[in-house]
Amino acid sequence: MTRFSFPPVGDALREPNGLLAVGGDLTSHRLLEAYSKGIFPWFNDDQPILWWSPDPRMVLFPHKLKISRSLRKAIKSAHYEIRTDCSFNQVMLACAAPRAGQAGTWIHPQMVAAYTALHEMGLAHCVETWIDGELAGGLYGVALGKVFFGESMFSRVQDASKIALVHLVKQLQFWQFGLIDCQVRTDHLASLGAQEISRTEFSQILDALITIGSKPGSKWNFERI
Numbered sequence: 555m556t557r558f559s560f561p562p563v564g565d566a567l568r569e570p571n572g573l574l575a576v577g578g579d580l581t582s583h584r585l586l587e588a589y590s591k592g593i594f595p596w597f598n599d600d601q602p603i604l605w606w607s608p609d610p611r612m613v614l615f616p617h618k619l620k621i622s623r624s625l626r627k628a629i630k631s632a633h634y635e636i637r638t639d640c641s642f643n644q645v646m647l648a649c650a651a652p653r654a655g656q657a658g659t660w661i662h663p664q665m666v667a668a669y670t671a672l673h674e675m676g677l678a679h680c681v682e683t684w685i686d687g688e689l690a691g692g693l694y695g696v697a698l699g700k701v702f703f704g705e706s707m708f709s710r711v712q713d714a715s716k717i718a719l720v721h722l723v724k725q726l727q728f729w730q731f732g733l734i735d736c737q738v739r740t741d742h743l744a745s746l747g748a749q750e751i752s753r754t755e756f757s758q759i760l761d762a763l764i765t766i767g768s769k770p771g772s773k774w775n776f777e778r779i
Contacts, residue, residue, distance in 0.1 A: 560593055563607040563753060572608030579603070580668035582675060589696055589703055592753070592760050594737060599662035609753035612736040612743055614704075616727045620747035621720060628713045629720055634690065636721045637682040638774040642673045645680040645692045649706035661706060669705070672696060676771020681722045683714040690714040693722065695735075697771075699764035702726055703735040719746065725776045732763045 566574040574593060578584055580603065588594060588605060597604040621629070646669060650661035672678035679702075680694040691714020693707035702722070707715040726734065735756075736748045751759075 560588060560591060560605065563592055563757060566607045566609065566753075572606040573604060574607050575605040576602050578605070580664060582668070582671050582677075585668060585672060585696075586677070586698070589698055590760070590764050592735075592757055594703065594705075595665070596660055598660055599664065606737075607753060608738055610739075610750035611753055611756040612739045612748050612750055613756065613759075614723070614734040614736055614743070614746065614748040616723050616731060616734065618747045618749070619720065619723045620745065622745075625713060625716055625720070629717055633685060634714070634717060635684040636718065636776065637684055638776055639673070639679055641682055641689060641692075642678070642680045642694065643670060644689055645682060645694050645708070646670070646706075648689065648692070648708045648710070649694065651708065669694070669696075676773060679774050681718040681774075683711075683718045685711055685714065691716075692718045697731075700729075700731045701733045701735060701760060701763045702731055704737070716746070721776065728777065733759055 560575055563574060566572045580595065585595070591607075592611070593605050593607045595603055596606055643666070646661060646666050650659045650666070652659070669678045673680075677698065678694065678696050680692055682692040683690050688710075690711040691707070691709040693704060693715060695702050695704040697703070707719065709715040723734065736743045739750055
């Protein structure tokens with residue numbers, strides 16, 4: 555196996571914020587090495603692979619989740635079903651679909667193949683909201699130790715992705731996860747209780763919560779639902 559290492563995250567550029575390295579590949583081994591250090595890939599399909607570790611970092615501590623009154627009402631509705639790890643490829647492709655005001659997507663076939671490989675290892679997971687037998691919304695990400703690294707989410711029906719997120723957070727609390735990585739700030743995430751912390755604090759939390767290779771991965775089953 556080829557040995558490699560990423561530069562220290564403190565070497566990441568200030569502008570563009572967090573750019574740390576260029577090149578390499580998206581093998582499962584390299585992705586797991588990256589995530590264990592708080593590094594993630596993000597690039598367009600006409601670019602080389604770009605690796606990022608922004609400062610500050612957007613995170614959601616599970617116990618700080620905010621649920622609005624309208625979302626709470628939607629969650630209490632009996633008109634949806636939550637599934638986990640049933641349609642990973644469909645979720646990724648739905649997240650990659652064109653969105654209003656967005657040119658192109660960073661979830662191109664190379665990324666789909668890479669994260670599908672992690673999913674088959676039991677390390678990448680999806681949470682799905684189904685309504686009337688149709689996939690209405692969901693999210694996917696990578697779980698290492700007691701950290702979930704959120705990658706993307708989508709909705710075809712209002713609040714469908716938020717419903718999936720709430721069920722994810724409640725289950726992660728039950729499993730005693732300590733952190734959900736949201737990568738960079740958005741108003742949408744902030745409205746749900748996510749906050750920015752320094753890269754130094756983020757790295758310290760990862761060191762405390764992540765263990766790689768201690769247990770084999772497996773498909774998720776939400777015990778509390």
